Amino acid sequence: MGRYIVRRLLYLVVVLFVVSVITFGLMHAVPGGPFDREKALPPDIMENLNRRYNLDQPIVVQYGLYMREVLIPKCQDTHWLATTEDDAMIKFKVGNLYCKWMNFGPSYRSRSRTVNDIFRDQLPISMQLGVMALTVALIIGLPSGILAALKQNTIFDYLGMSIAIFGVSVPVIVLGPLMVYVFGVALGWFPPTGWGSQPPYILGFIPRNLGWDYFKYAIMPAVALGLGSSAIIARLTRASLLQVVREDYIRTARAKGLRERLVITQHALKNSLIPVVTILGPMFAALVTGTFVTELTFGIPGMGRYFVTSITNRDYPVIMGTILLYAIFLVIANLVVDLIYAYLDPRIRYD
């Protein structure tokens, strides 16, 4: 198991290397630079700006400088000042040395904020939305999938599966504006746009005010984002449970006179949830990255808008940072799921 984890972590390094190279190459290949304006800046100023952000260097050097800032901790014996230059995601103290690590660099567009600032302020919102959407997906998906399977070919089954088809068929860009109109404008139950939490966050992303003030903003986007995934969970749970209840060990459990409820909860459910767990990793990652669409439709100040505008603005550090962060997230989510998978199903061994 230990060797497996080490191998997977090495794989993570390879993945991040490839992702970073593709992204860096692709975004620099797009013509135009971050400081292009309708009215061109004077050449001297352009030159200074390019030198300031190392944009006058060869692309390989630029890549190296960027990755060094992100990967290698920098230490000195005095405090790091709270400037955009000395900013970093992680600052810590080793002995007498003050160290900073993971500096994603300045944002070329918003001159007073670094990419680290954007991550600190906006990423938690995207994370909250992703976590809540996954919760919605599980709350709706699991029970309806189980019910549909246990009452196969009844009204519950048809109803559950119709909702599932609805869920996969209605994308967020459809559901979002419709919900804004129906619940936000026509009925006035929820505020149509906005978000109810502000930094600082507990543990980096949990909001401090978990009351109606917060949830009145969060419910609509979380449902809009989670509904599609709840449909996938419902269908998978149903299919898996239907398969499991036909297994011999379920017949054995029934044959020895176990009560039906115990057969289902102790034997069938536990085994049928294994495939569901395996898709939770990719699904969570997809939800967190998928918050982009939701954020744009509901006017939520998460990462979505920053990423989309950073691309049109050629704001290289924002593009790089976002993609790297999401890639790390995806790989780790998959790793965690694989480990849970091995724990749940002892037949699986990673060597």
Add this chain to the structure above:
Amino acid sequence: MTAQLKVEANKNDAGGMQLSRKRESLFVDAVRRLFRNRASVIGGMIILILALMAIFADVVAVKPYQVQVLEDQNTVPSWLIKVFPQMEGYARINEAYPLGADYVGRDLFSRIVYGARVSLTVALIGPLISLLIGVVYGSISGYVGGRTDNIMMRLVDVLYAYPSLLFIILLMAFFRGTLARPEPGTFAYAISQFDSALGGMLFIFIGIGVTAWETMARLTRGQVLSVREKEFVEAARTLGASDGRIMFRHILPNILGPLIVAETLAIPGYISTEAFLSFIGLGVNPPTPSWGAMISDGSQMVRTYPNQTIFPALALAITMFAFNFLGDGLRDAMDPRLRGTQ
């Protein structure tokens, strides 16, 4: 499994078809199952109607999609006021537009009709591209096996870790930026001419193709591995068939079913990807109408003129419903593992 299938096929045969025609009867059986599934028949019919609407858009649409009549902007027909009573008081009435006019005075209905072209073309071309790349890649990987397989699949794994939504956004920006004003006579110029002739859809196809083939490659590889050692492949090899012939004449026809089913189920995903790209302004070029772009325009005014969002949104949802119904029906009809459970 095979025996069970035969029995199943026989049982469903009212006329008592001969067992010797097993291959055909399985296919006939699948088609019959598909037609017996009411939801997928409805889905298929909706797709057919949408396709006709897209092909004959010039006839169906009452107005050209790009003509702006600025004095008619944001006007609505009177029946819409009854549906959305809050518009009474500020909305100007104009019966010439069946679903109203948009913010620059273009006919909403005509734009929705023409918008079907984009969504349906993506629904048609997206699967073709991802099948083409994915099947070739996956079958080489699975058939050759060994080290090649290992390297090819690790590459897929790495690309799989690239957040695909972000990748496609970046790719679109790359295409749009690089090929914005190319020199006449160059390859880039030819590409960009072709793209603008398609209203900006070429790059969407490429973007979808680049991000969607990995799933297909994995699936194909798995399928190839599962039939590679079967007797009929062995038999073909003994008879001296070449690798290419074994791959394309013997293996591919046998694994095509699950691949087509998977691809059909992926179509709604492609449609929503296009809609999303157009929604954030990286999709089709204006004034080519795309439902995603229309939803985006409309959602700016969802409080005052909800019709401008709701109708394109409904069109998109209905199309995705139809493809999902059809895909589900296809899967149930062709996937033998689900026969027992349905």
